[in-house]
Amino acid sequence: MSPFNIFQRVSKAPTKPKATPRAHQFDVADLYQGPLESSFDSKAPPLALDEKLRQAYFWIVNSAIISPHYDIEYNDAPPQSFAVGDNKRRLTLPSGQSYSSYVLMPLLTFATRRKCLFVGGPGRGKTASAILMGVLAGYPVKDVRRAMQHGHPQMTIADLLGNPLPADLVNAQSMEDIRIAWRSWLGMRVKIIDEYNRIPTRTQSALLTVMGDNYAEVLNHVFECPDSAWYLTANDDQGGGTYQVIEALRDRIDVIVQALSFNPRFLNDLLVRIEEKVRPEEIVPQEIVFNEAEIDQMNDDILAIELPEPLRRRIEFFTSQFEMSEAAGAQFEYMTKDTARLSAVEWAQLIASESGRDRLKDLGCQTLNGLSVRNLMTLIVYAKALAYFRGNTAVELEDLRQVLPFVLNDKLRPDHDAPFFALPENAAYRSDGISWLRHMFDLSNTEYERLRLDQDDPVGDLQREFSQGLEGVNESQTRTRITKIERLVAEFCKGKKLYGHLYDDLLKLKYLHQRYTNYLQWLRSQG
Amino acid sequence: MSISKEFADILRAGRPQFNAQVVKARHQYPNFDTEAFNLFLQNCVDPLVAKINSDQRGLFCVDVFDLAIDLVGRGLIGGHVRGQLIQNLWNDAVVEFISLLLPRPSEVLASLTNALLNLEASNGSDVGSEWMTLLRKYATSAPSSEVLIQLGVVFAWRAGAPQYRTVALRIIAEYPDFTYQALGLTNSAQALELSQTLGSNPWDSSLTGVKPFPRTIGEFTGLGGELSQPPKVRPCPAGFVVESGDRYFLLIVDCFGQMLLPSSKQEFNEASQQQYPKDNNLPLLKNGSVFTKRLTLEIDLPLEELQLVWNDYSVAIYSPYSFAIRVMPFV
Numbered sequence: 093m094s095p096f097n098i099f100q101r102v103s104k105a106p107t108k109p110k111a112t113p114r115a116h117q118f119d120v121a122d123l124y125q126g127p128l129e130s131s132f133d134s135k136a137p138p139l140a141l142d143e144k145l146r147q148a149y150f151w152i153v154n155s156a157i158i159s160p161h162y163d164i165e166y167n168d169a170p171p172q173s174f175a176v177g178d179n180k181r182r183l184t185l186p187s188g189q190s191y192s193s194y195v196l197m198p199l200l201t202f203a204t205r206r207k208c209l210f211v212g213g214p215g216r217g218k219t220a221s222a223i224l225m226g227v228l229a230g231y232p233v234k235d236v237r238r239a240m241q242h243g244h245p246q247m248t249i250a251d252l253l254g255n256p257l258p259a260d261l262v263n264a265q266s267m268e269d270i271r272i273a274w275r276s277w278l279g280m281r282v283k284i285i286d287e288y289n290r291i292p293t294r295t296q297s298a299l300l301t302v303m304g305d306n307y308a309e310v311l312n313h314v315f316e317c318p319d320s321a322w323y324l325t326a327n328d329d330q331g332g333g334t335y336q337v338i339e340a341l342r343d344r345i346d347v348i349v350q351a352l353s354f355n356p357r358f359l360n361d362l363l364v365r366i367e368e369k370v371r372p373e374e375i376v377p378q379e380i381v382f383n384e385a386e387i388d389q390m391n392d393d394i395l396a397i398e399l400p401e402p403l404r405r406r407i408e409f410f411t412s413q414f415e416m417s418e419a420a421g422a423q424f425e426y427m428t429k430d431t432a433r434l435s436a437v438e439w440a441q442l443i444a445s446e447s448g449r450d451r452l453k454d455l456g457c458q459t460l461n462g463l464s465v466r467n468l469m470t471l472i473v474y475a476k477a478l479a480y481f482r483g484n485t486a487v488e489l490e491d492l493r494q495v496l497p498f499v500l501n502d503k504l505r506p507d508h509d510a511p512f513f514a515l516p517e518n519a520a521y522r523s524d525g526i527s528w529l530r531h532m533f534d535l536s537n538t539e540y541e542r543l544r545l546d547q548d549d550p551v552g553d554l555q556r557e558f559s560q561g562l563e564g565v566n567e568s569q570t571r572t573r574i575t576k577i578e579r580l581v582a583e584f585c586k587g588k589k590l591y592g593h594l595y596d597d598l599l600k601l602k603y604l605h606q607r608y609t610n611y612l613q614w615l616r617s618q619g
Numbered sequence: 620m621s622i623s624k625e626f627a628d629i630l631r632a633g634r635p636q637f638n639a640q641v642v643k644a645r646h647q648y649p650n651f652d653t654e655a656f657n658l659f660l661q662n663c664v665d666p667l668v669a670k671i672n673s674d675q676r677g678l679f680c681v682d683v684f685d686l687a688i689d690l691v692g693r694g695l696i697g698g699h700v701r702g703q704l705i706q707n708l709w710n711d712a713v714v715e716f717i718s719l720l721l722p723r724p725s726e727v728l729a730s731l732t733n734a735l736l737n738l739e740a741s742n743g744s745d746v747g748s749e750w751m752t753l754l755r756k757y758a759t760s761a762p763s764s765e766v767l768i769q770l771g772v773v774f775a776w777r778a779g780a781p782q783y784r785t786v787a788l789r790i791i792a793e794y795p796d797f798t799y800q801a802l803g804l805t806n807s808a809q810a811l812e813l814s815q816t817l818g819s820n821p822w823d824s825s826l827t828g829v830k831p832f833p834r835t836i837g838e839f840t841g842l843g844g845e846l847s848q849p850p851k852v853r854p855c856p857a858g859f860v861v862e863s864g865d866r867y868f869l870l871i872v873d874c875f876g877q878m879l880l881p882s883s884k885q886e887f888n889e890a891s892q893q894q895y896p897k898d899n900n901l902p903l904l905k906n907g908s909v910f911t912k913r914l915t916l917e918i919d920l921p922l923e924e925l926q927l928v929w930n931d932y933s934v935a936i937y938s939p940y941s942f943a944i945r946v947m948p949f950v
Contacts, residue, residue, distance in 0.1 A: 118782050120772050126733025127693055128686065131726050364646055 102379050103150035106143060108189055108483050141382075141390045142480050145203055148228055148380040149481070152195050156224055156372030157217055158361050161352045162190040163526075164494045166482075179520075189482075193526075197349045197498050198225055198323065200477040202282070202382075203390050206470065207303065207322035207344060209288075212351030214327055219286055220373060221351075222323035226282040227376045229321070230383055236284070236373075239277035243290035245334050249298040252291075253278065253308045254315070267312045274315045278308055281320045281384065288324040288341075290334040296341050303344045319391075346470045348501045350526075390480075397476040398486040402546055407471065407492065409545065410536040412593035413455040414504065415462030419445040424602075427595065429461050440509070449589050452511045455532055455539075456592045460505045471499045489537070497529035504529065550580055551597045558604055562611050570612045577605045622661050626668040629680045636681075640688060648692035656691040663687075663709035670717045682725040690732070700744050701736060704751070708735050712755040719764045727764045734771055742780045742878060749778035757801040766797060773798050779876030784821060788814045803827060821873035821932055822913075822948040833916045833947040834877050836870060837861070845879050846942045853890035854930035860890040861944065872933055872946045902927055902934040902949060909936055914947050 124132040139147070153159060165171075166188035173184045201208035202225050210218035219240070226236030241252060254274040264270045277283055285291075291299065302308050303322060308315040324345065326337075364370070382390070419442050420432035432442050439460065451457040474495040479487040506513070506521075506528060513522055521528035540546075554577060565573075581601050584594060622630075630637055645651045664683055671679045696702045708731065713720070720727045731754070739747040753774035761767040769790045776787035791798045792814040795807035804810055809826055816823045822831045838844025847864035854860075859870040860882055867882040903910040904927060908917045911934055918925065920938045928935050929949050936945040 117785070119786050120768065123734045123737055123772055123775055123783065124730040124768065126729075126736050127695070128689055128729035128733050130730040130733055131723075132730055132733075360649065368646060 102147050102377050103154065106483075107146040107150055139379075141386055141393060142483050144380060144382070144386075145199065145390065145481055146483070148382075149191070149195060149199050151377060151380055152199070152224060152372075153192055156376075157195055157221055158354065158358045159192045159194045159217075159352065160355055160358060161192050161194065162186065163193050163352075164191040164196055166190050166490060166494075181520075193498060194221070194349050194351055196478075196481070197347050197474075197495075198222070199228075200474055200481060200495075201225075201323070201347060202228060202321045203387070203480070204394055204473050204477045205281075205319045205321045205387070205391060206346040206473065207324070209345045209348045210323065210325045210351060211348060212327070216351035216354070218325040218351050219284075222284045222286070222325060223373045224376065225321060225323055226280070226284060227373050228380065228382060229280075229282045229387065230381050231280065231282065233373050235276075235280075236282070239275075239280050240284040240286055241275075241277060243285060243287040243334075245290060245292060247291050247295050249295055249310070252295055252298055253302070253310050256311055270311055270313070272310050272313045272315070274308065274310075278302065278315050278317050281318055281387065283320050283322045285322070285324045287326060289326045289337050293335055293338060296335070296338050300338065300341045300344065303341065342502065343464070343466065345502070347474065347495075347498045349498060394473070394477045394480045397479050397484070399472060399476065400486055403475075403487055403489060403492060405545060405549070405552065406489065406537060406540055407468070408596075409540045409593050410533055411463050411468060412596040413532075413536060414459050414592060416456055416590070416592040416595040417442065417446070418449070418590055419443075425599070429459075433461065439507070443507075443509075449591065452515075454591060455536060458507060458510045458512045458528075458532065460507045463500070463504060467500060467503045471496060474499055493530060493533055496533050497526040500529050501525050551600055554580070554604055555600070558607065565611070567612065567615050570608050570615065574605060574608045574612065577601050577608070581605075622665045623669045625673070625676060626660075626665045626680065629668070629677055632677075633681070637684060640684065644688045644692050650694065651692050652694075652697070655696050656687065659687055659691055659696050659706070663706055666710065666714055667717055667720075670714060671721075675721060679721070679724050682723075683728065686725045686729055686732075695732075695736070701739055704735055704739055704744060704747050705732055707748075708732060708751055708754075712751050712758070715755050716758040716761070716767065719758065719761060719767050721764075723764070727767070730768060731771065734775065738775055738778070738780055741782075741880075742778075742876065746775075746779040746876065750774050750780075753778055753801050760797045760800065762797070766794060769794060770797055770801070774801060777801055777875055780878065781821070781871045781873040781876045782878050782880060784817070784871075784873055784875075788818050817874070824874055827874065829874050831874055831913065831948040833914060833945055834872055835943045835945055836872070836877050836879060837863075837942050837944045839942045844942065849939045849942055850937055850944055852926070852928050852935045852937045852944055853887060854928050854935070855886070855890040856930065858930065858933070859928065859935050859944070859946070860887045862887050863942075870935070870944065870946070877946070902929060909934065909945075909947070911947055911949050913949075916945060916947050918945075 121132040124130055165184060165186040167186050168188040171184050171187045173182050175181070176183050198208050198210070198221055200206075210221060212218055223233065223236050223240070226239070227233055231239075241247075252275065254272050256270045256272055260270040285299070288296075288299075298308070302317060306317045306319070308317065365372075415428045415430065417429045417432055418427055420429060420435075420437075421427040432439070443457075449457070471492070475487045475492045478491040478495050479485075482491070484491075502525075506525070508522055512518055521531060545552075554573075557573070562570075581598060584598055584601075588594060621627075641651075641653065641656070645653075664680075664687055667683065668676060668680055690696050690705065695705055709728075713728065713731070735747050735751065738750050750771075754771065757774070758767055758770060761770050772783050773787045773790050776783040791802070791810050795810035795814075799805070799807050799810035802810060802813060804813065804826060813826045816825060817827075824831055837846045837850060840847045845863070845866075845868065846861075847866065850861045850863045852859045852861050852870070855869070857869060857871060861868040861870050861879070862884075867884055867887050869880045869882040869886065871878045871880065904918075904922070904925070907922060908915050909927065916936070918936065920941050924940070925936065925938045928937075932949055933946050934949045936947075937943075
């Protein structure tokens with residue numbers, strides 16, 4: 093490669109070196125490889141896909157998107173941290189390889205074929221970033237640009253999905269005879285919807301079908317779309333678009349990333365681009381372009397990443413905090429925020445009737461809702477994707493901690509009237525949703541550790557016992573287990589305040605009790 | 620100082636292209652030093668151009684011009700040690716075997732420059748200078764650029780880079796005719812013998828005449844060294860594995876040089892499994908000195924907690940009161 097292809101330089105592998113022992117067997121190439129291009133530069137073997145993904149990341153941050161915000165921080169050792177300004181905000185210098193969420197989250201979306209929303213003011217590179225992802229999937233820039241759907245107030249379903257052929261409309265004897273000219277973007281593996289909050293509500297519903305169910309329908313004709321990564325952009329996600337985005341569509345979005353402001357210290361980089369007439373999306377190096385099979389493989393590899401049980405328990409514990417609302421239901425199962433939401437009871441009225449819990453300590457009091465199954469699935473997939481991106485075979489707690497805010501942003505809605513937000517030190521969390529979510533996860537982990545749930549989890553023990561199956565369990569053993577559950581329920585209920593995690597534990601115990609009760613009845617019927 | 624007429628003619632003929640290259644370089648490298656570039660062309664490129672046959676001169680210039688831009692753009696040319704070494708390589712050494720650069724001058728020059736930079740970074744500038752001296756003296760014995768590249772590894776080992784010992788011995792066995800002089804031997808048969816003897820004992824001096832002497836390796840990071848804490852050392856077949864704080868190194872020592880390479884905790888733990896009995900040749904600590912069969916080393920450290928470990932060929936002496944590791948031949 094000529095030394096002047098500066099924008100096409102891809103970081104040398106390994107981009108995230110591991111402390112694995114190196115083979116101390118030197119050869120001639122070890123002496124002659126170096127900064128100058130030489131014939132001894134190793135002809136790299138085919139890269140592992142996680143390495144290729146990291147190279148793509150580093151190419152984007154080094155040569156394409158000027159986003160010097162390392163907000164996804166990792167530390168290998170205690171980091172240097174400084175208090176800045178009157179509010180003593182912490183500036184941390186991470187000691188491990190850290191990342192820019194604005195580049196990393198879209199890239200993980202690309203690898204997992206999920207849906208990512210870019211939000212931020214005009215001219216911050218949202219659309220350019222989305223186009224880059226299309227190019228990474230192997231499409232020519234022109235095709236990606238042409239396939240991009242631009243939201244506008246007059247956008248119809250036909251604009252979005254396709255038209256019936258005019259000649260067929262006149263001659264057809266039945267609906268089956270009408271052929272549809274489907275829009276080409278429907279068949280692409282990267283789909284881009286620019287300014288999606290400017291699309292009329294009716295057209296949004298058609299978009300929802302494509303996003304949610306992966307097919308498009310016009311006049312009884314169905315187009316099955318391939319699995320694809322979606323990128324949507326919005327200048328303002330809080331209602332600033334022309335149309336209100338329907339909730340179901342918002343819920344389909346897996347992650348939201350915010351385009352952070354441009355740091356003028358990097359103006360020279362812009363200057364070079366202007367002078368060199370460089371548009372990064374037009375010069376994506378071939379080495380970091382993924383073909384369809386590679387994306388499929390990458391997706392499979394990501395799903396195969398292990399989520400260790402202790403981490404799964406932490407997700408369970410965190411999730412448990414939010415759904416329970418003691419005042420919302422009379423029956424135990426209906427004591428949820430969802431019950432309250434469906435009944436359209438005033439939230440403030442409901443909160444006023446709650447008593448007993450420490451509303452400052454209880455994380456559930458900070459939110460208006462709980463987490464959906466989709467949210468949890470997305471969280472797990474992105475945590476696995478981040479672990480994969482970092483070259484690991486299992487998810488680490490920090491992976492979860494880093495992706496969680498981007499997945500739950502806009503999903504877990506804050507109750508700004510909660511006592512937590514009234515504290516002066518928490519004022520910034522009103523506007524900084526990412527930090528608030530991460531802070532909540534930290535608080536949840538602290539509580540998890542305080543309760544020593546890794547060491548002492550009787551509900552988990554009962555579940556493990558049940559998971560071994562009922563084959564060969566006799567009547568006496570079943571009765572013993574039922575008694576054990578009943579004792580545990582009694583212990584949990586004795587003089588304790590009802591917090592979210594306890595609520596879910598009790599429901600789990602009820603579930604196990606019911607399963608054993610049914611089994612006991614079946615055993616008896618067998619005589 | 621002006622450049623030769625030959626070089627000036629070529630630069631004049633390709634002026635727009637050469638200028639365009641420089642303009643691009645200034646975009647690529649914001650700190651591109653045009654003055655340093657001009658000086659490099661005058662001092663280092665021009666003498667080479669003048670020695671090239673007229674029919675190959677044009678191609679040579681175009682090829683080397685790109686390389687010179689890359690060197691200057693990367694800040695490798697200048698008054699610093701690396702800059703001086705590179706200029707010496709181009710000025711003094713390469714000019715001696717310029718015919719070996721053809722037909723791919725930039726490739727060979729880039730490889731040699733990389734080698735110099737690698738040796739300077741890993742083994743120090745003294746080893747780099749010594750390598751260059753050997754290159755200047757003995758590279759002309761190579762019949763082609765391919766063999767020259769192989770000989771460069773032998774020179775690197777001979778100059779004091781023990782990490783290349785194994786590959787250098789293989790090259791010596793393959794090219795005894797071109798390597799014996801650089802090893803201070805009188806004929807190629809000796810080179811073949813040396814490839815055997817030094818293969819089985821890295822301190823063997825029977826052919827080279829290089830007297831083994833105790834080495835001191837390692838220095839506190841606060842003084843620019845590698846070790847953040849007094850080291851712990853364990854023997855392994857390649858040498859010794861060293862633990863210092865949370866970092867690990869492989870220590871290789873032979874008759875020509877010494878080297879600390881990055882290693883891992885795993886290697887350190889594995890090294891503890893090694894057993895080196897060597898019963899009747901055990902090193903002896905007596906009256907403040909360590910005695911081996913070949914050498915005596917007076918220890919200038921408190922004797923309490925002084926540690927001796929050894930492998931098949933060397934004994935390493937270390938102490939919690941020092942960052943330095945002493946290594947001496949064992950047998």
